[in-house]
Amino acid sequence: MPELPEVETVKRTLEPDLIEQKITGVRVLYGGIIKIPAPEQFAQELIGRIFQGIRRRGKYLVFSLSGNLNLVIHLRMTGQLVVCENTKPLDKHTHLVFQLDNGRELRFTDIRKFGLVYLVGEGCYEDIGGLYNLGPEPLEEEFTLQGLRESLQKKGKTRLKAFLLDQSQVAGIGNIYADEILFAAGLHPERRAGCLQPHEEDRLYAAIRSRLQESVNLRGTTIRDYVDGRGEKGRFQEKLKVYGRGGQRCHCGSLLEKIIVAGRTTVFCPKCQV
């Protein structure tokens, strides 16, 4: 599931292959993922535009195109964005193809068709609620310990797991990193956000930054579908301590427990996380 480290890796791997490239054609094989504008309008708006830059905000990728247009893509669970030669056979679940003038293509592939694609004016994100209401970037300076403390207080009785998954509080954390962060911080996923001791808030802040940064360094986590912009898998899955390990032993010897919190599968160590 592409979360911040995976989307960041996709961004970095797409950049050298896309910047300065012109879009010569667009094929819409499944328009259901295009939210803005109407799918028929989508291709026409893009023809002739040049990729000028790629930014990541939370789990969103924002492609700057010539003429003050932004292509915004969210990969959700199984989305992939890969640049390849236009001679390569299409995958069964490829929904969008952006043809480039160098004989290559940017392809959007998504088994579950949950991905979200938008085309909006530069900086005009009001119509993309999830992007417009994003919290601070946890690996940037704007994410401060003081800011996290205030967010935790504001959310009061929300459970820590739900807090970390709330994109309007901290951007980019999904189910994998929420569990790994809480384990690294030694905090039980059902604790209430507003009830942490100051030293526990410190640990949560440090764990958010370190877990996400280490995964970025290892190019993300590949559980099943995730690959970067060149089709390569990540390596952070080898570092997972709790996600997907329910019933197995923690390094402390206790059995990792699997429960549902905020409607999501959650794995934690009852001894290490209190």
Add this chain to the structure above:
DNA sequence: CCGTTCCTGGAT
């Protein structure tokens, strides 16, 4: 605020 919905393939 919380539950449901979208969708497919892999696991059971």
Add this chain to the structure above:
DNA sequence: ATCCAGGAACGG
């Protein structure tokens, strides 16, 4: 044959 995974949008 049935169940489950899960981010964000949407409905209640």
